[in-house]
Amino acid sequence: xxxxxxxxxxxxxxxxxxxxxxxxxxxxxxxxFAETRMDDVAEKAKVAKGTLYLYFSSKEEIYETAVLQxxxxxxxxxxxxxxxxxxxxxxxxxxxxxxxxxxETQPNVYRMLVTLGRERSHRKQTHTLLQATVRELxxxxxxxxxxxxxxxxxxxxxxxxxxxxxxxxxxRRLYGEADSTPEQDTAILLALVLPxxxxxxxx
Amino acid sequence: xxxxxxxxxxxxxxxxxxxxxxxxxxxxxxxxFAETRMDDVAEKAKVAKGTLYLYFSSKEEIYETAVLQxxxxxxxxxxxxxxxxxxxxxxxxxxxxxxxxxxETQPNVYRMLVTLGRERSHRKQTHTLLQATVRELxxxxxxxxxxxxxxxxxxxxxxxxxxxxxxxxxxRRLYGEADSTPEQDTAILLALVLPxxxxxxxx
Numbered sequence: 001x002x003x004x005x006x007x008x009x010x011x012x013x014x015x016x017x018x019x020x021x022x023x024x025x026x027x028x029x030x031x032x033f034a035e036t037r038m039d040d041v042a043e044k045a046k047v048a049k050g051t052l053y054l055y056f057s058s059k060e061e062i063y064e065t066a067v068l069q070x071x072x073x074x075x076x077x078x079x080x081x082x083x084x085x086x087x088x089x090x091x092x093x094x095x096x097x098x099x100x101x102x103x104e105t106q107p108n109v110y111r112m113l114v115t116l117g118r119e120r121s122h123r124k125q126t127h128t129l130l131q132a133t134v135r136e137l138x139x140x141x142x143x144x145x146x147x148x149x150x151x152x153x154x155x156x157x158x159x160x161x162x163x164x165x166x167x168x169x170x171x172r173r174l175y176g177e178a179d180s181t182p183e184q185d186t187a188i189l190l191a192l193v194l195p196x197x198x199x200x201x202x203x
Numbered sequence: 204x205x206x207x208x209x210x211x212x213x214x215x216x217x218x219x220x221x222x223x224x225x226x227x228x229x230x231x232x233x234x235x236f237a238e239t240r241m242d243d244v245a246e247k248a249k250v251a252k253g254t255l256y257l258y259f260s261s262k263e264e265i266y267e268t269a270v271l272q273x274x275x276x277x278x279x280x281x282x283x284x285x286x287x288x289x290x291x292x293x294x295x296x297x298x299x300x301x302x303x304x305x306x307e308t309q310p311n312v313y314r315m316l317v318t319l320g321r322e323r324s325h326r327k328q329t330h331t332l333l334q335a336t337v338r339e340l341x342x343x344x345x346x347x348x349x350x351x352x353x354x355x356x357x358x359x360x361x362x363x364x365x366x367x368x369x370x371x372x373x374x375r376r377l378y379g380e381a382d383s384t385p386e387q388d389t390a391i392l393l394a395l396v397l398p399x400x401x402x403x404x405x406x
Contacts (some may be wrong), residue, residue, distance in 0.1 A: 003265030025294070034237065046320075114321055115318075115321050115322050115323075118317055118321060118374075119318050120235075120318075123378060123380075127380050128377075129224065132354050157383075157391045158391075158395070159374075160371060160375070160381075161368050161371070161392070161395055163290060163371065164367045164368045164370065164371030164372070165364050165367045165368060167243070167367065167368070167371070168363060168364070168366065168371075169363075171321075172330075172363070175326060177326075177330050178363075188360045188361075189364070190363065191399060192361070192364055192396070192399045193393055195398040195399065196395045196398065202243075
């Protein structure tokens with residue numbers, strides 16, 4: 001987070017960008033990414049097409065910006081929520097619950113991640129984003145080792161396994177294929193992971 | 204599996220269909236599904252476009268046929284491999300290993316499932332396919348309960364968690380994002396799941 005106050009110009013730029021982003025996401029969600037043209041975005045955001053290109057050079061750039069913004073916002077929320085929380089199980093619970101409930105506020109971005117994010121052209125970017133979360137998870141496990149709570153081991157595969165379950169649960173919830181709540185899914189995930197890292201489950 | 208011998212006509216139809224399917228999958232893998240036209244498929248399969256339409260009415264039907272055939276073949280292999288195998292851990296290991304190594308023989312179909320299978324138009328079909336595997340998994344757990352190996356519980360959420368991990372591991376392996384083998388991934392998955400269903404891990 002920047003500490004320097006933003007200039008009037010920067011505030012206006014940010015505002016315009018976020019308005020365009022908003023319009024684009026609505027169209028992507030409704031018409032699909034491939035079917036949305038930059039003209040449609042300009043019209044929906046009520047800016048001239050020339051103006052649009054001052055802010056985003058392509059649909060791809062809009063997609064990437066939306067995803068990165070959401071991920072960054074989530075990361076900040078998790079860091080804030082984790083302040084003062086101790087214990088591996090508690091820290092893990094906080095992280096999982098935010099990573100689950102957050103997407104309910106941004107279902108369009110999540111759906112884009114699920115579909116576009118898996119296409120060949122976005123795979124590398126998606127993998128990098130997932131890796132960042134896996135590192136957060138591994139960090140929590142390693143803090144548990146330092147605190148003498150759990151034995152040391154290679155946590156990387158467990159981090160990916162947690163990531164996989166998290167994605168699956170989020171997908172089914174956001175597409176209405178499961179009626180569990182983020183809290184219930186978090187409990188199921190913790191029951192699987194805590195014994196695997198050598199912690200008893202607190203049922 | 205049908206026991207009645209196939210007619211000469213049926214054999215020819217099956218052969219022609221599988222040739223067209225093969226040609227289509229190669230094109231989908233190379234050009235992408237959206238960019239492949241039925242004309243391209245006809246040309247690649249060396250059949251007239253009119254003939255092509257005797258076998259498949261649309262690209263969608265080709266996609267669905269390819270996916271369903273692969274899934275059916277996998278299911279048969281698993282059933283055969285499971286014959287005579289006892290014990291929850293062993294049965295689970297057999298199922299997981301086939302579900303991992305099978306796709307290495309059919310990477311194009313798997314990549315289609317990963318991308319197209321998650322699009323809105325295919326989600327329901329994909330969810331039904333996944334549900335079938337979750338039921339197989341739950342069946343193995345429930346046999347373990349009947350055999351007195353593990354305590355009864357609601358195995359459905361664990362079945363989905365296993366499915367999620369399986370998909371994630373397969374995706375990373377088939378896209379070259381992980382260098383683990385199906386055997387290593389199976390071991391990691393079992394280490395997470397067996398304690399969760401009340402079985403000690405046999406390390």
